[in-house]
Amino acid sequence: MSEIGEFGLIDKIAALAEPTLSAVPELLTGIGDDCAIYCPSAELLQVATTDMLVDQVHFDLLTTPLRHLGSKAISVNVSDICAMNALPRYALISLAIPASFSVAMVEELYLGMSLAAKEYGLAIAGGDSSSSRSGLVISISMIGEVSEKELTRRSGAGPGELLCITGSLGGAAAGLKLLMREKEIMLNHIENNESYQRSVMADLMEYREAIQRQLLPLARIDIVRFFHSRALRPSSMIDISDGLSSDLQHLCRQSGVGALIDEGRIPIQSSTRLIADELQDDALTWALTGGEEYQLLFTIPREEYPAIADNKEIAVIGETTDAKEGVLLSDIYGMKIDLSSIRGFDHFSR
């Protein structure tokens, strides 16, 4: 599997799914965007997505409170819906539950899902639960809605448009690194038969925001509502759950454009830079390749800039170019780096 990688696998799967599409003309788009697009009636489009979270692959229960995990499982799906400029309507939740789980643990997980669902205004409509012989598996499917004139795909960008990003980057990666360090400290204590009584909470308090970005990310439904309120439709959009570098390349490939982004304009919080210094790591690498950010990357024509100018949560990080220019980062010295040499997380390539 490592030979073809996650995206090679997706291509093979898409080829096998292709023969099933002709029977359902209402399915406007299948595999290939953040969501599938389905047209149940003339006035309305539906978008549908699914995400699976697997123990020891996507989360570690040693460092992840169950309520946070439940909330995050909802948020990652909402983020895919938001990437279509759509709003979530309902979710189906499947769980494979290890024998070691108590009812209270399952309830805690579900409570996180329920609270998040309420926050986003979506209904938990059903699901399936099964025992698991190994770890916890959470699989959520979500349906959202959007009018045809608001629907935003990955493929709509033209050259010479503004590339914009929401929020700030690198925080989720910083939080993950901190949690991994904390886990190591914890395991060392256990190994040495020492009690783990140090004031972790006080010690970690200064990192609170980064850890929250990792454990309790929020999908940018506020940005979708902002677009709708301004009657602004981005020309293309993607959520950067695989990391800015990787998802920018997806957007560019599907739109048939290139891109030039500016290192100096990538929003990285000073607290993230401090953590990177402390861990002797690089905040820019986190910002470019760190997954699980759940921010939105989108394009708008230059003339629409005034409509976003006053939104503090949106930063212009560069512009789209002709496809032949490639996807480039201009660093603080003006050197141009080909982003295709920097990739995000691939489930099967390592």
Added chain:
Amino acid sequence: MSEIGEFGLIDKIAALAEPTLSAVPELLTGIGDDCAIYCPSAELLQVATTDMLVDQVHFDLLTTPLRHLGSKAISVNVSDICAMNALPRYALISLAIPASFSVAMVEELYLGMSLAAKEYGLAIAGGDSSSSRSGLVISISMIGEVSEKELTRRSGAGPGELLCITGSLGGAAAGLKLLMREKEIMLNHIENNESYQRSVMADLMEYREAIQRQLLPLARIDIVRFFHSRALRPSSMIDISDGLSSDLQHLCRQSGVGALIDEGRIPIQSSTRLIADELQDDALTWALTGGEEYQLLFTIPREEYPAIADNKEIAVIGETTDAKEGVLLSDIYGMKIDLSSIRGFDHFSR
């Protein structure tokens, strides 16, 4: 978890999902039927379901060809859609794939899904794939459609109606027992360092149908098409994936009726009875409690009997009664047995 069981867990989950429902009035029914029901526009209802298949819980790769498994994963979801008298439209497929899997194995699994989807006329619209640190997990969500006048719930039966079942029962359980016996023979050979060269295929050929019922069940979309062609809407319907006894009790509880079914009218193939004799097991127990049958159990008013009389795939097995009568089986000697003492499969009760 074993204290409250699968259905106790569902009640707790439903209570946690309840506060999310008020935000989405288009969701007509959440947890509690074979599918959730959503109303995207005035003319149309959508039904949505999800099912998760977990290695070592729902299947054993030693006795299950991957292509069959892919097909079955689609069929179990189609069966839930059919239980609403609806037709499937599209599916989202999530896989957690063990490191031991080759690309060819994943393709084989997907090919089974694709062939089944084509057979049922539904599109594979998207999905997610992840690595797994343990076994294979398949999670499929499916969306179907039905007009409001054709929608059939579990809850619509009244007393004095005919209870009907499609196909014949016990075959899937017979197939499972045969495969478990074959696996034991295989493992004994391996343990004793003997080669496993006996003519398995020839030996198992006589059991072909039972094994196919277990490995490659078909959802009764033909029955839904039959209902639509006759403009016949059952008053209530459920698929008996948990076994006739358990699912009949679900239907009766949700409709507020009792039931009396007749042992002599439960359709059991003679080949299933022969296998039961050979394995010194009981075909009636298989028919009552064997899961994974994916047949449809439904009720119709007596006066509609002529509309189904000529369909060889439908058998009347009894009738609904007042709720206070309970849910009873009349055995071949006329003794009445309370079916609440016989349960189907519960994921957490053993």
